[in-house]
Amino acid sequence: MARKKSQSEAVPDPATCSPEWTDLLRKMIFIRRFEEATEREFRKGKIGGYLHVYIGQEAVVTGIQSAGKPGDLVYAGYRDHAHALLLGSDPGAVMAELFGRGTGISKGKGGSMHLFDVERGLYGGYGIVGGHLPLATGSAYALRYLKRDEVVFCYFGDGAMNIGSFHEAMNMAGLWGKEGMCPVVFVIENNGYAMGTSIERHSALTDLSARVEAYAIPTEKVDGQDLFAVRGAADRIVRQVRETGRPFCIEAVTYRFSGHGAADILQPYRSKEEVEIAKNRDPIVILRNRLTEICGLTDEDVEKMEEWAVAEAKKAVEFAESSAQPDPDELFHHVVSEGQRIG
Amino acid sequence: MARKKSQSEAVPDPATCSPEWTDLLRKMIFIRRFEEATEREFRKGKIGGYLHVYIGQEAVVTGIQSAGKPGDLVYAGYRDHAHALLLGSDPGAVMAELFGRGTGISKGKGGSMHLFDVERGLYGGYGIVGGHLPLATGSAYALRYLKRDEVVFCYFGDGAMNIGSFHEAMNMAGLWGKEGMCPVVFVIENNGYAMGTSIERHSALTDLSARVEAYAIPTEKVDGQDLFAVRGAADRIVRQVRETGRPFCIEAVTYRFSGHGAADILQPYRSKEEVEIAKNRDPIVILRNRLTEICGLTDEDVEKMEEWAVAEAKKAVEFAESSAQPDPDELFHHVVSEGQRIG
Amino acid sequence: MAEKSYRDAIHETLVEEMERDENVIVMGEDIGVYEGTFRITAGMLKKFGPRRVIDTPIAEAGMVGTAVGMAVLGMRPVVEMMTMNFSIVAADQIVNHAAKIRYFSGGQVDVPVVIRGPHGAGVQLSAQHSQSLESFYGHFPGLFVVAPGTPADAKGLLRSAIRGKDPVIFLESAALYGMKGEVPDDPDFMVPIGESRVAREGSDVTVISFGKMMQLSLKVAEKLSADEGLEVEVIDIRSIRPLDLAPVLESVRKTHRAVVVQEQWKLYGFGAEISAAISDEVFDELDAPVVRVTGEDVPMPYARNLELLAVPHEPDIERAIMEVMYRD
Amino acid sequence: MAEKSYRDAIHETLVEEMERDENVIVMGEDIGVYEGTFRITAGMLKKFGPRRVIDTPIAEAGMVGTAVGMAVLGMRPVVEMMTMNFSIVAADQIVNHAAKIRYFSGGQVDVPVVIRGPHGAGVQLSAQHSQSLESFYGHFPGLFVVAPGTPADAKGLLRSAIRGKDPVIFLESAALYGMKGEVPDDPDFMVPIGESRVAREGSDVTVISFGKMMQLSLKVAEKLSADEGLEVEVIDIRSIRPLDLAPVLESVRKTHRAVVVQEQWKLYGFGAEISAAISDEVFDELDAPVVRVTGEDVPMPYARNLELLAVPHEPDIERAIMEVMYRD
Ligand SMILES: Cc1ncc(C[n+]2csc(CCOP(=O)(O)OP(=O)(O)O)c2C)c(N)n1
Numbered sequence A, B: 001m002a003r004k005k006s007q008s009e010a011v012p013d014p015a016t017c018s019p020e021w022t023d024l025l026r027k028m029i030f031i032r033r034f035e036e037a038t039e040r041e042f043r044k045g046k047i048g049g050y051l052h053v054y055i056g057q058e059a060v061v062t063g064i065q066s067a068g069k070p071g072d073l074v075y076a077g078y079r080d081h082a083h084a085l086l087l088g089s090d091p092g093a094v095m096a097e098l099f100g101r102g103t104g105i106s107k108g109k110g111g112s113m114h115l116f117d118v119e120r121g122l123y124g125g126y127g128i129v130g131g132h133l134p135l136a137t138g139s140a141y142a143l144r145y146l147k148r149d150e151v152v153f154c155y156f157g158d159g160a161m162n163i164g165s166f167h168e169a170m171n172m173a174g175l176w177g178k179e180g181m182c183p184v185v186f187v188i189e190n191n192g193y194a195m196g197t198s199i200e201r202h203s204a205l206t207d208l209s210a211r212v213e214a215y216a217i218p219t220e221k222v223d224g225q226d227l228f229a230v231r232g233a234a235d236r237i238v239r240q241v242r243e244t245g246r247p248f249c250i251e252a253v254t255y256r257f258s259g260h261g262a263a264d265i266l267q268p269y270r271s272k273e274e275v276e277i278a279k280n281r282d283p284i285v286i287l288r289n290r291l292t293e294i295c296g297l298t299d300e301d302v303e304k305m306e307e308w309a310v311a312e313a314k315k316a317v318e319f320a321e322s323s324a325q326p327d328p329d330e331l332f333h334h335v336v337s338e339g340q341r342i343g
Numbered sequence C, D: 001m002a003e004k005s006y007r008d009a010i011h012e013t014l015v016e017e018m019e020r021d022e023n024v025i026v027m028g029e030d031i032g033v034y035e036g037t038f039r040i041t042a043g044m045l046k047k048f049g050p051r052r053v054i055d056t057p058i059a060e061a062g063m064v065g066t067a068v069g070m071a072v073l074g075m076r077p078v079v080e081m082m083t084m085n086f087s088i089v090a091a092d093q094i095v096n097h098a099a100k101i102r103y104f105s106g107g108q109v110d111v112p113v114v115i116r117g118p119h120g121a122g123v124q125l126s127a128q129h130s131q132s133l134e135s136f137y138g139h140f141p142g143l144f145v146v147a148p149g150t151p152a153d154a155k156g157l158l159r160s161a162i163r164g165k166d167p168v169i170f171l172e173s174a175a176l177y178g179m180k181g182e183v184p185d186d187p188d189f190m191v192p193i194g195e196s197r198v199a200r201e202g203s204d205v206t207v208i209s210f211g212k213m214m215q216l217s218l219k220v221a222e223k224l225s226a227d228e229g230l231e232v233e234v235i236d237i238r239s240i241r242p243l244d245l246a247p248v249l250e251s252v253r254k255t256h257r258a259v260v261v262q263e264q265w266k267l268y269g270f271g272a273e274i275s276a277a278i279s280d281e282v283f284d285e286l287d288a289p290v291v292r293v294t295g296e297d298v299p300m301p302y303a304r305n306l307e308l309l310a311v312p313h314e315p316d317i318e319r320a321i322m323e324v325m326y327r328d
C-alpha cells in the first residue's frame, strides 16, 4: 500500500493537483473499509479481545505519515491498525493478527493492540495508556546516538496526557532535544474523549499545548479532519525535527466516529446528535471534495478506489480466514532470546 | 514552639514592627540550631540512615506556615524537620525520632524521613520523591467533602516536579479545584538542585510556573530567603485557597546551605564560591536586619534568642539521648490495624 | 438468601455501603458517565452524584494516592482499577505508601482504602491485560489481599474490606462476573478477611485454590466423585493475605495429599507458598509431594489456541489429582 | 586473578564494557556530575562524556522506558536505580513493557537493557528504602533476574547481562559493596545467567541462599564446621530467574536436609519457591521438612534495635540448621 512512499522533500502544493493527493485519498478510503471489515469480523466472533478502530480519524495518521520517510519509526497505542497499513504492512498479515493466526504481523501473539512490523518501522502497538511514550523518546535518542537521520513518530490520545509516563517522557524529550538528541514528532490524536470521559472532564486545562510547552517542546494545533492541513503542518515540522533533532508536538483535533472499542455500544457519554454533527466533517468526504475541485476527481474515480479498497479488505479477511492458528510451540518462543546463551 | 499560632486574619504590616516578626525570627533561629544539632549527632553516630536538613531554606516553611491555622494539614518530603517544629511538635520527640527512640514522634519507626504528628496536622514525612503529592491532593478533597474549612500545605522540591506522581496529582487538583473541592497550597521548595543535578539539567523548562499553570493552577514566585516576601504572599494565597477551595502553587526560590544529605560531603556539583555567595543571602540575617530597622531589635535580643534556641536544641538532644529504644514488641505493632477484626 | 451474580453482589455491596456510610465513595476511570467497563458501577453516578462517584483521569498512581489521602482523614474510598493490570502503574503508591504509612507513622493513621477490579486471564486480551496479581501484592505486609470465588464471598469480603481500617487489594475474577450463587440478605453480612474455607468436603485428596481456578476445581471434584468415586476436598483460599492455613492443614491431615491450582506463573507464585507452608507444618502427613497446577511460564499470547494452552483447565487439575493419588 | 571489592568489580565491568562496545551506555539519577550515590559510576562522566553517561531527571518510569526504546534499536543501556526500591515506580515499564515486548511483537525485537542497583536492608533507611525485590521481579517471564553474592559473580553476571539480548534485573547487595574477593582478569570473563553454584561443599545439610544472606550462611557453615564438626553445603542461587535447581537437588540428594535463607518477607517470597521446588523434585530424599529463615512480616522499622530484629542473623541460620538436623 505504501508503494509510493512520499518524500517530505517534494511538498505538493495543496492548491494544485498532484497524484499524491489521490493516492492519499485512496489510502484513507482503504483504512475506512479495512476498519469496517474488522468491526464486522469482530461481531462474527472472528476477532477477539479488544478492538479499537480509527474510523473518523484517518486524515491524522495519513497526513502525518505521508511526510515521513522509509526508515522512520512509529510508536502507537492500541488504536494502531491504520499506522501499520500506512507503513506498508501487508493488510492480510494485519488482519491475520487480529484473527490470531500464525501468519499475523506479530505471529498472532500480540493481537489488535500490539501490531509490530519492525522492518517497516512499526515498533508497536501498546496497551498501557501512555506507556509507549518513554520508549519512543528513548528510540529518538538512539537514532541520533547511532548517527541515523530518521525521526520517531509517537501517537497517543488526549486521555494519555494525564498519566505519569507522558510527563516523564516529555521532560526527558525536552531535555535531550536541547542537545539535538531527540528527533521525535509527538502526535496527539485528540478525539475529545478518553473512552467515555470528555476532555473537559479529564484534563484540568483543555488547551493541551500548554501541557506540552511546559517542557520546552513547541506545539502546533491542526484540523485533524483536513488532510491538507495535517500534511501541510507535518511537512514543515517533520523536516524541522529531522534537521534539528528537537522534539515537536502536533495536536490533531479529530473525532472518533465509532465507539471507543468494539464493546462500546451504548455510548452514554455522547449524544447521537453530537456524533452526527461530527460526521458532517468526515475527513474522506472533505478530501474528496477538495480533489473534485483541484483535480477534477470524478465519482467514477472514487468508485474505483472504493471497489479496490473493498476488494483489498476482503482479500485481507480471506487471507486471515485461510491462515492457520499459530503452531502450539509458538507458546514458548520469544519469551526471551533463543539460541546460544550469553555468558 | 507554636504557642503563638498566627491567624491569617491578622496580617502584620511588614513596614511596621510586630511581636510576631520577632517570634518568627526566633523560630527560624531555632530551626537552624536544631538542624545543626542533628548534623552533629549524625556525625557522632547517634542518628542513622539518611538525614536531610533545612539549613538555608528556613524562611520558606516558616513564612508559609505562619499563614496557616491550627487544623490545617501539612505534607512534606523527607526534608521535614522544620515542618514538624513549626507545627508545634515537641522538639525532643522530633530529635528522639531521629535517634530511633520509642519516645520519637513516630515511635522511632519512621526516622528523619517519616515524621508524623497527626494531632498537629503533620501527615508526614515521605521518602519516595513526589509520592506524597497525590496524598495531599486527596486529603484536600476530603477536607471539603467532610465540610472542614482547613487547607492542605504540600511541600516538595524542584526535582520532584519531574516524576509522574507530580503530574497526576496536579491534574487531579486542577480538576477538583474547579468544583472548589481541592484546597491545597503546593509549595515548591526550589533550591535549584535535585541532589546533585541542577535545575537546568533536570527540567526541560526552568520556568517552573509553566509546569503548574498547565493544570489551571495559578502560581506565584517568591524570594524564599525573605520571610516578609514569603509571608506576604502566603497570607493572600492561603486565604484565597481557604475561601475558594481551589489549589494554588507557591514557588519559593531558595538555596540549600548544607549538602543534600549528611552523606553529601564532596558536593562535586557546586563550587565553594557558589555556596558562599548564596550564604550572603542567609534568611536569618536578612530578617534580623529588617527587624533591627523596624523593631529596633538589638544584638542583645538576638543573643537571647540564640541562647534559648541552643538550649532548646540541647534539651531535645538530651531528651533523645535519655530515651529508651522502642520496646521490641513494637516491631509487630501498627503493621495493620489491631484489636477486633472487621468482618 | 437470594440468587445473585458475582457482578451484582459487588455492585449491590457498593451501593449498600454508600447508603449506609456517607464517607464511602467510589472513584476510577469511566465508572460514572460511562457506567463502568464491566458495569459494576452502573447507575451509581445518578444515584450518588459526582462527589461520591468520581470519574478520574487516566492516572492510576494519582487515583490510589489521592484515595489514600482521603482515607487518612476518615473517608472510605473504593478505587476501581479498570483492570488490575493497570494497578501496576500504581504499584509504588500501593506497596510503598498505602501499605506502609500506618507503620512508619507509628500507628497514627488508619488507611481504609479498597482497590478493586478484575484480574486474571480474559479472552484474548494478550500479555499486558491478562495478569493475576495475588503473589505480586500478597508479598507485602501492611496490605490485605482477597480474591473471592463466589457471589456470597464477593459480597461478604467487599463489605469487610470497606468497613475495615486497612488497605485491601480486592481481586475479582472477570471470568466469574456472570456466575450466579446464593447470597445472604443480611445487610451486615460480612466474610472475615483472613479466613479460608472448605468449599467442598472430601476425604481422598485436598485441592487448594481461589477465584476462578477454585470453581474449576469444584467441577473436577464433582466429576471425579461421579466417575471414580474419588472424594476431593476443595479449600478456597479467599484471603491471600493474611493467609489462613488452618483448613488446609486440617484437610491434609485427613487426605495426606494436596494439589494447588493457580492460573498465574509458577515461579514465585501462589502455589509455592501453599506448598512450602504445607511442608512447614504437616510434612510428615504427606503421602505424596504437593503438586502445583499453574499457568505456563510465558506472557499471555493473543491467539486463542495459544491462550488456552497458557492456563490450566479441568483435565490438568484431574491429572494432578491422579498424580498425587499415584493413579493413572 | 586479583582481589577486588564488589563495588569495584561492578564499576570496572561497566567501564570495560563501555570501552569495548560503543553501544553500551549508562543512565540514572546523579550518576554523572554527582558520581553516583554509591560511587559505582565515579569518574565515568569524565571518561565517556554526557552522551554515554546520562544524568536523568527523577523519573524512574521514564528512565526504564527510554532505555527500552534505546535497546530495541541496538543500544545496550545500563540503568542505575539509586536504590532498587525506586524501581517500583517503574514497575509497569519493567514487567509490562521490557519483559513482554519481545513476546507480543512475535520476536521482532531484542531488549538488551540492564536495570541495576542496590537492594535489601541498609542501616536505618526505614520502610520505603529497605526492600529486597527478588520474588517481586522473579515472578515475571521475559525478565532475567540475578543477584550476585561475590565480587567475581558481580563482574561475571554483569558482563553477561550487558552482552545479552534481554532485560536483566541486576540486584546488588548494598551491604556487600565493600566486600573483597578474587576476580578473574580475563576481559571476557562471564558467569552464565541461569546457573546456581555450590559456594561451599558439605555433606550434612544444604543451605540455599543468595547475596548477603548467602555470605552470612557461609560464615555459619565455617563456625559449625569448627564447633560441631557439621559440614554445611551452601548453594548460591545467584540467578533468581531463570532458576537453576540442579545443584540444589543434587545437594539435597546427598544431605537430605535443606534450609533456605532470605532477608525479605516469607509470604510468597523466594524461600517458598525453593522449598516447593525441592518437594516437587526430591520429596522422598528429605529427612526433614525444608526450613525457611526469613525476615519478619513487617515493613522495615527505622529504630536500629527493631531493624536488627526484622532481618535474619547468623544465630537464626544456625538454629534452622540444628532444627533440620533434629539437634539442639
Ligand atoms: C494505564 C491504563 N489505564 C487504563 C487503561 C484502559 N484504557 C484503554 S484506552 C483508554 C482511554 C484512552 O483515551 P485516549 O488516550 O484519549 O485515546 P483514544 O482511545 O481516545 O484514542 C483507557 C482508559 C489502559 N489501557 N491503561
Ligand SMILES: Cc1ncc(C[n+]2csc(CCOP(=O)(O)OP(=O)(O)O)c2C)c(N)n1
Binding pocket: B079, B127, B128, B129, B156, B157, B158, B159, B160, B161, B163, B189, B191, B193, B194, B195, B260, D029, D058, D060, D082, D086, D089
Ligand atoms: C522515586 C525516587 N527516586 C529517587 C530518590 C532518591 N532521591 C532522594 S532525594 C532526591 C532529590 C530530590 O530533589 P528535590 O525534589 O529538588 O528536593 P531537595 O532534596 O532539593 O529538597 C533523590 C533523587 C527517591 N527518594 N525517590
Ligand SMILES: [Mg+2]
Binding pocket: A157, A158, A159, A189, A190, A191, A192, A193, A194, A195
Ligand atoms: Mg481520546
Ligand SMILES: [Mg+2]
Binding pocket: B157, B158, B159, B189, B190, B191, B192, B193, B194, B195
Ligand atoms: Mg531541590
